[in-house]
Amino acid sequence: MAINFLNTVDLNQNQLNQAAIQSLATNPASGVIGQIYFNTVAQSIKVYKEILPSTSPATFEWASISGDITEVKPSTAAALLGINVTNQTGPIPIVGLDIENTGAATAVSADDKFIMHVDADSTNKSVTYSNILSGASWTLAGNVGTAQTISNGNTATFQGYAANDAFAGIATVAANTDILKIGLDLSKIETSTALDDVSTDFIVYYDENNVKNQRILPGNIHLDQWGDAEANVDFGGNRLLDVANGTGATDGVNLGQVETLVAGQSLFKGAYDASSEPGSPAISGASNIANSVGDFYAVTVAGSFFTFTLEPGDFIFINNDIAANTNPAVSNFTVVQSGQSIAGEGASDNATTKGVAGFDSATFSVTANGFVTSDIYSGGTNLGVVPTGGGGTTFLRGDGTWSTPTNTGALGDRVALTGASTVGGLTTFDYDVTSSFTGADAIDVKCEVISAAGQTVYADVTRSGATLSVIFTGTVANNVYEALLTYVG
Numbered sequence: 001m002a003i004n005f006l007n008t009v010d011l012n013q014n015q016l017n018q019a020a021i022q023s024l025a026t027n028p029a030s031g032v033i034g035q036i037y038f039n040t041v042a043q044s045i046k047v048y049k050e051i052l053p054s055t056s057p058a059t060f061e062w063a064s065i066s067g068d069i070t071e072v073k074p075s076t077a078a079a080l081l082g083i084n085v086t087n088q089t090g091p092i093p094i095v096g097l098d099i100e101n102t103g104a105a106t107a108v109s110a111d112d113k114f115i116m117h118v119d120a121d122s123t124n125k126s127v128t129y130s131n132i133l134s135g136a137s138w139t140l141a142g143n144v145g146t147a148q149t150i151s152n153g154n155t156a157t158f159q160g161y162a163a164n165d166a167f168a169g170i171a172t173v174a175a176n177t178d179i180l181k182i183g184l185d186l187s188k189i190e191t192s193t194a195l196d197d198v199s200t201d202f203i204v205y206y207d208e209n210n211v212k213n214q215r216i217l218p219g220n221i222h223l224d225q226w227g228d229a230e231a232n233v234d235f236g237g238n239r240l241l242d243v244a245n246g247t248g249a250t251d252g253v254n255l256g257q258v259e260t261l262v263a264g265q266s267l268f269k270g271a272y273d274a275s276s277e278p279g280s281p282a283i284s285g286a287s288n289i290a291n292s293v294g295d296f297y298a299v300t301v302a303g304s305f306f307t308f309t310l311e312p313g314d315f316i317f318i319n320n321d322i323a324a325n326t327n328p329a330v331s332n333f334t335v336v337q338s339g340q341s342i343a344g345e346g347a348s349d350n351a352t353t354k355g356v357a358g359f360d361s362a363t364f365s366v367t368a369n370g371f372v373t374s375d376i377y378s379g380g381t382n383l384g385v386v387p388t389g390g391g392g393t394t395f396l397r398g399d400g401t402w403s404t405p406t407n408t409g410a411l412g413d414r415v416a417l418t419g420a421s422t423v424g425g426l427t428t429f430d431y432d433v434t435s436s437f438t439g440a441d442a443i444d445v446k447c448e449v450i451s452a453a454g455q456t457v458y459a460d461v462t463r464s465g466a467t468l469s470v471i472f473t474g475t476v477a478n479n480v481y482e483a484l485l486t487y488v489g
Contacts, residue, residue: 027062274303274310290324306330313338427476442468444489
């Protein structure tokens with residue numbers, strides 16, 4: 001038997017000495033990419049690989065890694081030979097051309113410089129510098145008039161802007177009616193700034209009726225001349241001043257109109273800390289803050305307020321407008337107590353204070369009356385407190401019960417491998433683990449094999465019932481190796 005490795009073995013760049021590759025007369029029925037073996041018939045090493053070019057689905061083969069190239073010949077004009085292969089069914093090699101000691105490219109100045117190519121009749125051709133330059137021309141056509149032809153090496157000339165000539169920018173000399181449209185790259189224009197002088201800053205637009213450009217001063221542009229907004233309008237933190245009262249359902253309103261609409265309405269002012277008088281914020285006392293009728297606070301920290309004992313969840317409402325620093329009387333406030341307290345602990349239901357609390361349903365049970373008890377661990381994934389019944393020699397099992405572990409005696413042992421049995425080229429040593437560990441099964445025993453000198457060696461180890469078997473390749477005598485046994489049950 002072979003040692004069964006179930007994961008990659010990393011030798012960490014150490015040598016694999018005296019290793020032999022698996023020998024077979026035929027290809028294995030299946031393989032994984034990169035797997036190798038030695039074919040005893042072909043006397044060659046084969047590797048499992050994908051057949052190229054790739055197909056869908058992919059196909060694979062056992063291919064010899066000895067190589068197909070047996071001879072390299074120079075190319076001839078007649079046959080265009082490059083690399084000759086004996087296996088005509090294999091892949092066709094691609095040969096690269098390495099031009100060494102070629103200097104940096106320079107401008108072509110003479111006909112001795114050329115480009116080489118191969119045409120359809122498999123004959124090498126050369127293209128000289130003069131062949132590239134000759135016979136080329138380009139044609140330019142305006143939007144009206146006749147076509148203008150510019151030969152290679154000639155220069156096209158354009159006239160500049162002409163005053164009083166409608167839309168004149170750049171026009172061709174050959175036909176003044178031909179207009180050349182010019183694009184403007186706005187990315188090269190500096191970031192615009194706010195208009196600061198209506199006498200000098202202006203906007204230019206095209207007046208179609210007068211067929212000319214017109215100028216608009218910023219002061220002559222009003223909001224009602226623009227169309228409806230198609231997105232949010234950002235005022236940049238500035239106020240919108242002098243706004244009339246809204247009358248329609250979709251009209252905007254001003255601050256005065258809003259204050260009139262919400263006068264006398266309740267407004268939540270935030271949390272109130274009643275731990276010390278005056279509380280925080282100071283809504284009472286000589287240094288009180290200002291409040292309006294309808295304002296209210298939620299108590300978040302327990303304490304007192306005038307004659308009231310406050311707890312989290314209580315509310316304080318303002319009955320009328322209160323100015324700052326006026327030491328308001330209790331009559332200016334309305335206190336609403338929720339009647340809930342923080343839950344307390346006790347030995348029985350009647351001895352506890354019911355109140356605001358939350359409990360994890362996975363570990364606690366709560367009665368309809370609000371009495372909370374802890375769940376008892378009953379095994380599995382159920383959570384709870386440890387059940388009663390444990391002791392100094394017991395442990396809690398996964399089923400929620402207490403158990404006393406079986407005393408198996410020693411936890412480790414070293415035994416000599418004797419009673420060798422050699423069959424079919426393998427030597428087997430069987431050992432009864434109950435000789436070392438009372439009532440143990442071999443499945444619960446770890447085994448490390450060492451030589452007489454104490455070096456760890458690797459053999460095949462199998463287990464069946466109480467029998468632990470150590471198996472070597474070849475013939476091995478008794479007492480040559482020992483087994484280090486560890487009980488893990």
